[in-house]
Amino acid sequence: MFSSWLSRLCRGLSTPTGRVTHLIQGSLSRRLMLSSQRRIPELSSFVARTNTCGELRSSHLGQEVTLCGWIQYRRQNIFLVLRDFHGLVQVVIPQDESAASVKKILCEAPVESVVQVSGTVISRPPGQENPKMPTGEIEIKVKSAQLLNTCKKLPFEIKDFVKKTEALRLQYRYLDLRSFQMQYNLRLRSRMVMKMREYLCNLHGFVDIETPTLFKRTPGGAKEYVIPSREPGKFYCLPQSPQQFKQLLMVGGLDRYFQVARCYRDEGSRPDRQPEFTQIDIEMSFVDQIGIRSLIEGLLQYSWPSDKDPVVVPFPSMTFAEALASYGTDKPDTRFGMKIVDISDVFRNTKVGFLQDALSKPQGTVKAICISEGAKYLKRKDIESLRKLAADHFNQCSVLGKLRLECADLLEARGLVLRDPALFSFLWVVDFPLFLPKEENPGELESAHHPFTAPHPSDIHLLHTEPKQVRSQHYDLVLNGNEIGGGSIRIHDAELQRYILATLLKEDVKLLSHLLQALDFGAPPHGGIALGLDRLICLVTGAPSIRDVIAFPKSFRGHDLMSNAPDSLPPEELKPYHIQVSWPADSEAEKSSLNQPYHPES
Ligand code: ASP
Numbered sequence: 001m002f003s004s005w006l007s008r009l010c011r012g013l014s015t016p017t018g019r020v021t022h023l024i025q026g027s028l029s030r031r032l033m034l035s036s037q038r039r040i041p042e043l044s045s046f047v048a049r050t051n052t053c054g055e056l057r058s059s060h061l062g063q064e065v066t067l068c069g070w071i072q073y074r075r076q077n078i079f080l081v082l083r084d085f086h087g088l089v090q091v092v093i094p095q096d097e098s099a100a101s102v103k104k105i106l107c108e109a110p111v112e113s114v115v116q117v118s119g120t121v122i123s124r125p126p127g128q129e130n131p132k133m134p135t136g137e138i139e140i141k142v143k144s145a146q147l148l149n150t151c152k153k154l155p156f157e158i159k160d161f162v163k164k165t166e167a168l169r170l171q172y173r174y175l176d177l178r179s180f181q182m183q184y185n186l187r188l189r190s191r192m193v194m195k196m197r198e199y200l201c202n203l204h205g206f207v208d209i210e211t212p213t214l215f216k217r218t219p220g221g222a223k224e225y226v227i228p229s230r231e232p233g234k235f236y237c238l239p240q241s242p243q244q245f246k247q248l249l250m251v252g253g254l255d256r257y258f259q260v261a262r263c264y265r266d267e268g269s270r271p272d273r274q275p276e277f278t279q280i281d282i283e284m285s286f287v288d289q290i291g292i293r294s295l296i297e298g299l300l301q302y303s304w305p306s307d308k309d310p311v312v313v314p315f316p317s318m319t320f321a322e323a324l325a326s327y328g329t330d331k332p333d334t335r336f337g338m339k340i341v342d343i344s345d346v347f348r349n350t351k352v353g354f355l356q357d358a359l360s361k362p363q364g365t366v367k368a369i370c371i372s373e374g375a376k377y378l379k380r381k382d383i384e385s386l387r388k389l390a391a392d393h394f395n396q397c398s399v400l401g402k403l404r405l406e407c408a409d410l411l412e413a414r415g416l417v418l419r420d421p422a423l424f425s426f427l428w429v430v431d432f433p434l435f436l437p438k439e440e441n442p443g444e445l446e447s448a449h450h451p452f453t454a455p456h457p458s459d460i461h462l463l464h465t466e467p468k469q470v471r472s473q474h475y476d477l478v479l480n481g482n483e484i485g486g487g488s489i490r491i492h493d494a495e496l497q498r499y500i501l502a503t504l505l506k507e508d509v510k511l512l513s514h515l516l517q518a519l520d521f522g523a524p525p526h527g528g529i530a531l532g533l534d535r536l537i538c539l540v541t542g543a544p545s546i547r548d549v550i551a552f553p554k555s556f557r558g559h560d561l562m563s564n565a566p567d568s569l570p571p572e573e574l575k576p577y578h579i580q581v582s583w584p585a586d587s588e589a590e591k592s593s594l595n596q597p598y599h600p601e602s
Contacts, residue, residue: 292475
C-alpha cells in the first residue's frame, strides 16, 4: 500500500517530459534554466537541503548530501528513517566515539522531530537492500546532524495504515497533511490545475480574472452566506458562483475568461458537498454548446494525470429524457448496463392487481431492471433490502435509479466487479428542461440550472404558452455517475431575460437591474461552464470523500474542527454591525461557552 502511493507520488514528480539533460554541477541559475528546459521541477532550490529524501538512488553514490525531514522511525539506535514529502531514506547513525554528539541528537529526538543531516550516499551492504523502498539500494553515512525542532507526543501516528477518526484528522489537519495519501492528493490537484491553466491561458488565450467575493444576493439559486456590513440592515452575500460577473466580463469584451473560483453555498451538510468549494469557471463569447463541449474535452484530456488511462474524446452525450428513462437519474453511471426498461406492453392485459392499477393511471408504466446472474448472486436479505429501498422511496421517480445503484452495490458486495475503479466514464447530459416545478410549491416554476440559461432554439415558441415544455441550452458533465460540471448558453437579450425573471420565475428584477442594463448595451452571445474541482479530483484520486482532496475542509456539519469556526463574537464586536444575537431558549450553554475551551465534534 505504502510503496504504491509512494511510487505514484514520485512518478508525478520526476517524470521528464522533455529532452534529458545532465545537471549535477553548475550554478543555481544554470540548474534552474536546465530544469525549466526539462520541465522537471527543481525541488531543492533556495533551501537548506541539497536533495529530497525520496530522490536518492544508486546514481547518487558517493555524493555529499544535506537532507531535511521528519523522523519516521528508528531501529535499534543504528538506523533512522527520514521522511519528507518525496519519500523515505535510511540514515546510518554513527557509532564511533568521535561522532557521539551526532549519535545523541539522532537517538534522542522523538519520532516526527525535524532534523537536518549531512553525509555521503553509500550503497547498502549486499543482502540488506529493500526492494519495496524506492531509495532501498542506498543509505546515508551521516557526518553531521542538527535538531531543527522537536515533536511532542502525537495524537496519532503519521502512517497511512493507522486508522483514525475523521474528526481527529480534521482537528489535527496539519499532521494529517503529512500522510502520503494527503500529499499525493494535494500535489496531484496542484499539477492538474497547473495543466488546466496552461491549456486555457497558453494554448487557448483565456484570461484569468478574479471576481469579488463580497457581493449581493442572487435570486433563484442556492442559499447564500450572509456577511454583515457597517451600514444598518445592509448585508453582503458570498457568491454561490461568479456567474453574473463572468457574464458581465463578456459584455466588457474579455471574451475568454477563466478563474479557479471559490464559491459558497449555505446548503447544509451532504457527504459530497462543502460550504466553500472550488470551481474551474469558464465563459466565452460567440460560442455554442459544441464549442464549450470540445473545449472541456480538450481541457480534461490535456490535464489528465499521466499515471491514469488517457481520456478518450469526444465524450458521449445523452438527453435528459433518455437519462431519466434508462437510468432513473440525470447523472447516470454509464460504467455498467442494467438499464431500466419499459415493459408496460407485456402487462397491458394483466390480471395482476397492482400492475393493472399502475397502468390505469395517466402516464402509468411498468418498468424493470434485468440483473443478469442476479438469481445466482443476490441472497434473500438482499432482495429484502431492495424491497425496503423501493418502499422508502415509493412514488419518487428517482426510485428506479436508486434501485439500479443499490443492485450494483449488492452485486459488488458479493464479489462481482461492475464498476471498474480504473475506468473513467464521461457523459454529457443535454436538453434539460428550462424550468422545473418548485419543490416547495409545485404550482410555481424554478430554473433547472439558473435563470440566465437560454431556451433551446426549437422551443422558444413555447415560452409564452407552455413554459414547462421548453428545453434549455443547459449541459451537464457527468463522470462515473457524479455531476462534475454544468453550464449553459446564456440569454443575451435583455427583454427575454426580463420576461423569464419577472413573468415566469416571479423574481424581483430590481436585484438584477445591473445585469439587465448590461445586456442592453451590446452584450455578445455567450456561454460557459463550471467544473467542480473538488469532486473531479476526488474521482481522479479515488479518495473516499471530497474532504480528502481539500487541505482544510469543513466537517460534515460545516465546522472547522481545527480552529472551531464558526465561533461566537462578544456583543461589543457585533455593535458596529447593528447586530444582536437573540439566543434560542435552549442555548444558554452555548452562550456561556463564549471564551470557553473548545471541544471538537466527535
Ligand atoms: N455558474 C454555474 C454553476 O455554478 C455554472 C455555469 O452555468 O457556468 O453551476
